[in-house]
Amino acid sequence: MLESSLEKHIVDYAKRRGWWMTKIKDMSCNGAPDRRMICAKTGRIIFVEIKQIRGRLSEGQKEYHKKLKAHHQTVWIVDSITLFREKLDDLKRKDLEL
Numbered sequence: 001m002l003e004s005s006l007e008k009h010i011v012d013y014a015k016r017r018g019w020w021m022t023k024i025k026d027m028s029c030n031g032a033p034d035r036r037m038i039c040a041k042t043g044r045i046i047f048v049e050i051k052q053i054r055g056r057l058s059e060g061q062k063e064y065h066k067k068l069k070a071h072h073q074t075v076w077i078v079d080s081i082t083l084f085r086e087k088l089d090d091l092k093r094k095d096l097e098l
């Protein structure tokens, strides 16, 4: 599946589950993840890098992810709608346990 098609599926799926998903364009730095999503219920923020299967992160992306994690942000690298669903369902389960 093309990255653009996968992105569309991911955005649609997240929206149906109450997440606001925006595209990221960071003019100050290369390597920003494709999307930032914010949960309407919890306010949780997740950054999502969408890749084709076997797609690799650029050095800029690796650096950007490192910075986000250093600031206690969550970054997912997703190469299929199945993986995205699993991560979202897993997160929902954890939030319900809190």
Ligand SMILES: [Mg+2]
Binding pocket: 003, 034, 049, 050, 051
């Ligand atoms: Mg991408």
